[in-house]
Amino acid sequence: MPIRVKFLAVLKPLASSPELLVDPSINSLEQLVEYLTRTQPKQFVDRFISHESRWLRPDILVFINGVDARLLGHKSAKLSDGDEVVFLPTVHGG
DSSP: OEEEEOOOHHHHHEEEEEEEHEEETTHHHHHHHHHHHHSOOHHHHHHEEEETTTEEETEEEEEEEEEEGGGGGGOOOBBBTTTEEEEEEEOOOO
């Protein structure tokens, strides 16, 4: 069963699709972010990744099965078959 990835708010229109199904061989949040960086459009990556830290911008929250990824090990948070990962920018506009 694939990993379901959802993009919300300003990421949604920038991604190739608002929802993706990803191969479950990707088994950590770090691997998922690397995969998305390689496969998504440039404008998405520019909004998604901080060029200074080479990691997610600090205003993007990540939830794995409804739990904040920071509570699950952040970059090293494990992903499994059937998991749902949601990326939510805290800056939405108004």
